[in-house]
Amino acid sequence: MKFARHGEPGHEYPIVSGADGLWRDLTPIAPDVTPDLLSRSEPELGLEALPVVTRLERFGPPLTGIGKIICIGLNYSDHAEETGAAPPPEPIIFLKAPDTVVGPQDDVLIPRASRKTDWEVELAVIIGTRARYLTSPDDALACVAGYTISNDVSEREFQLERGGQWDKGKNCETFNPLGPWILTADEVPDPQKLNLRLWVNGHLRQNGTTADMIFDVAHLIWYVSQFMVLNPGDVINTGTPAGVALGSPGRPYLRAGDVVELEIDHLGRQRQNLRATP
Structure with missing residues (x-):
């Protein structure tokens, strides 16, 4: 899977792309792309039920909570x-x-x-x-x-x-x-x-x-x-x-x-x- 953050600086929201290649909005199940989110499988996330993102604009840094x-x-x-x-x-x-x-x-x-x-x-x-x-x-x-x-x-x-x-x-x-x-x-x-x-x-x-x-x-x-x-x-x-x-x-x-x-x-x-x- 691909995980990304999308939107204006300081107002990014999480998106994900699975086997079908579509970008989907992760906000119904996760407020942001965090390290623990990356460990979840496609079935666990229930990607097919998430709304498709039809317009991609700015990609922000792909992860929040970066440590070192x-x-x-x-x-x-x-x-x-x-x-x-x-x-x-x-x-x-x-x-x-x-x-x-x-x-x-x-x-x-x-x-x-x-x-x-x-x-x-x-x-x-x-x-x-x-x-x-x-x-x-x-x-x-x-x-x-x-x-x-x-x-x-x-x-x-x-x-x-x-x-x-x-x-x-x-x-x-x-x-x-x-x-x-x-x-x-x-x-x-x-x-x-x-x-x-x-x-x-x-x-x-x-x-x-x-x-x-x-x-x-x-x-x-x-x-x-x-x-x-x-x-x-x-x-x-x-x-x-x-x-x-x-x-x-x-x-x-x-x-x-x-x-x-x-x-x-x-x-x-x-x-x-x-x-x-x-």
């Missing part, structure tokens, strides 16, 4: 190479605050004084079951509720040239467009067989596959569970393939007026207009 956003850096060998970094021996972890999340078609604000705002298409993993000190990666995928698309927008000067940790280059407002929908884990038998693509102003910049991750999704969940408890509603951004501005000739960082579009197989498509922070 755990991000993985340099998780594709080609991305590490393009930035001049050695492939890490262990996953690189940093955090994004939940208030960086916006809808998949919402504007992205270039921060004041920014000169190096960059893009990153990523597979995002939605945790559905508590994961704490998992025994092995073999136990990890059972903890996944679903998958969606994340644009891990980054300001490289803030991240890499201003001292301290990466967080201040990753947590600017609007820096985590998410969605358009969550595809439940049962519909993604192998998360290492998904293609990722990103365009800037119509030019293809990233064209990769999750098969090229240094640490696969199962390993990441297992690994993170050794250091922090993963709760339902937590999100893991699993890294980006080559093609970011930081690693491209001329370093064509984003400017106001640019348009970024991104997609992952089966998970839909995002489109953001870049504008200056007022």
Whole structure:
């Protein structure tokens, strides 16, 4: 199934799409898309009795109640190479605050004084079951509720040239467009067989596959569970393939007026207009 949130910012309502491909209004049985809702089956939800949504407008972030956003850096060998970094021996972890999340078609604000705002298409993993000190990666995928698309927008000067940790280059407002929908884990038998693509102003910049991750999704969940408890509603951004501005000739960082579009197989498509922070 696909779960999404639809409507104006701050007034989104939950919708769901099942085997018939129709979007249906979930408000008769659920006030919003929450982590526990993602675990319910199509028969449990009684989809056929729910009203069909005939007009789709804005998709909001596909989940409410997001806890932590755990991000993985340099998780594709080609991305590490393009930035001049050695492939890490262990996953690189940093955090994004939940208030960086916006809808998949919402504007992205270039921060004041920014000169190096960059893009990153990523597979995002939605945790559905508590994961704490998992025994092995073999136990990890059972903890996944679903998958969606994340644009891990980054300001490289803030991240890499201003001292301290990466967080201040990753947590600017609007820096985590998410969605358009969550595809439940049962519909993604192998998360290492998904293609990722990103365009800037119509030019293809990233064209990769999750098969090229240094640490696969199962390993990441297992690994993170050794250091922090993963709760339902937590999100893991699993890294980006080559093609970011930081690693491209001329370093064509984003400017106001640019348009970024991104997609992952089966998970839909995002489109953001870049504008200056007022």
